[in-house]
Amino acid sequence: MSEQLLFLDREAVLTCLAHVDVCAETARVLRRHAEGRVALPPEGYLPWTNGEGAYCRSLAMLGAVEDDDGPALRGIKIINAATSNPSHGRERAAGLAMLFDPDTARPRVLAEAGWLSATRTAAYTMVSLRHLGPEQWDAATFIGCGMLARVHVGLLVATFPRTTRVHLHDTDPRRAEDLAGWIRERHPHVTVRVEPGARQAVAAAPVVVTTTTADRGYLPAAWLTPGTFVAHVSLADLLPDAFLTAQAVFVDDVALVADNPRRVLGRMMREGQITDSVPKDRAHGHDPTGRPLDGTLGQVLIGERPAVRPTGSHVISNPFGMAVLDVGLLGAVYEAAVRRGLGRTLTLY
Template sequence: MTTPSAEPALRILRREDVLAAATDVDPVACVQATLLAHARGATTLPDEAYLPWHTPSSGVFARSLALPGAVWGERPAVGLKVINSSLDNPARGMPRAQGWTFLFDPDTARPIAMLEAAWISATRTAAYTVLSARLLAAPRVDRIAVLGTGALAETHLDLLGAEYPDASTVVYDLDPARARAFAALHRADVADEPRDAVEGAGLVVCTTTTTTGYIALDWLAPGALVAHVSLDDVLPEVVAGADLVVIDDWDLIAADDRRLLGRMLREGTLAPPGESRDGARTVDASLADVVAGAHPGRARDTDVILSNPFGMGVLDVALAADVHDAALARDLGTIIQP
């Protein structure tokens, strides 16, 4: 007589499954709840693992990121996002980045679900931007600038269009043809130069792959909020001169030596929240602090605010868990038995 296996089945949610289940999920509410849990110490957020290389075929940059995380509470969410990218992929007709988000049973530690990661990753990032705008933007946003026109920019405009239906949008990309095609799909204007996009915008969203800063402080309009999603677009003078600098998690920034804020920390020109150092700009708060009411956020309508989200694996895991719950309710996905 064969003993039934105690190993759990694995539910695989491909992109079409994720998209179908996501119609029952509010990603902004998920991000807000997770940040509140983070503020209360109810998360586990290890450092990301980072593997860079240059491709053998063309020598372009490629990388693999692994972001683990857990959110504790009545329904714990434990998991890991693995997402890889190569700058040559769009030329191959492939998205630049793709991967899988894994969910684990919190009791047995066994994998129970494997979800296409690109939509979850882009959506949690865009949802973080929307939440940042709700909490930190000036009372009226009439113009949105989006730098970069890839999948992340598209996800941002999907969510921001619902948040700011009357705002105009201007986009910029290093590839003018790509920018024009993107703008036509989203009824946006195209800027010839990045400064033309940024100037006059109440919300500036950076979704590029640059590693070289180019946005100067004097480009930014009074009251502008910069959603510095791609982490290397602004010059150090923006960090130093902004009225408010808001991050997602200081430990992640401090552990990183590649992006702007991590480099400034090592140069001695940036200090942790609550710490004053000669010649250094002190980070003002985390968005979790603002969500939890520990920091008031914007003080004046004319304040220039920099939001610098490094990227928290707990947000991917939390959103994946919500999508997984919705998929279970609708019996979506492919089941792999042990």
């Protein structure tokens, strides 16, 4: 008996995503997560340094999401990255995602995961902005202007059509100018300004999104105007005092963030400067008396924790990136592909 699976390249993924409400799907899975209806095993992490001395890594992220109408979605995302890729005209990260057949456990669909992963991340930002962002805003700043920022901008303008201004900054001015040109071409009603420095960019808008590859912090609390919402998407842009003085800090999964010392918030949690809002173990020898987290975005969505919008200070959304969001989104993409006859059938044997 031969076995086959459906392969979706980027073009097919993009076509399917146009028929999926990615924010609604992301919110659905976040609610499932808050209700304890997902499986989220520890990720596999393999780091190395390439011939240019650049940091590289491979992540293998498994997840399962319960469904009211059928068997749980189960799958994996393998996403690899090299920090030297952008200098060669390549996207920093790329990979593959799979869903598994619930009965045979065989792969059912294989999809290009770079754009899917970026869309998942951007959708999380949009959901967090919808529930935790300022009451009134019309401008956003993006620090880091690669592919992830581009996906964010496209979804931002579609989700919040009242956006009139976008401010950009990148350590490579060419990337910022390239993104600015793309925005002007695709969204001519949006005014775009490339800022000469990160501080000017942060001060220019009440919504700040960090989509960089920075591994050292540079953004202090003093740069953040009261009333600012920060989507801290990347690893380490914010300095510790930004978290300690925040009006509220929300994450996607407490354990995932705490277990990752490469993230500034993970380090702070291990050191006891930031704690969950419930008593934690003392496995690392720290007395859990630091600033408590305000909860997860999923807890906000199900009403278990109150939403906090920035007023007298700033609010931080700091996701780790959960595989269950990729699995849920790929499930919706797969359904769209089947309905429209998209993709190529691959014969395994």
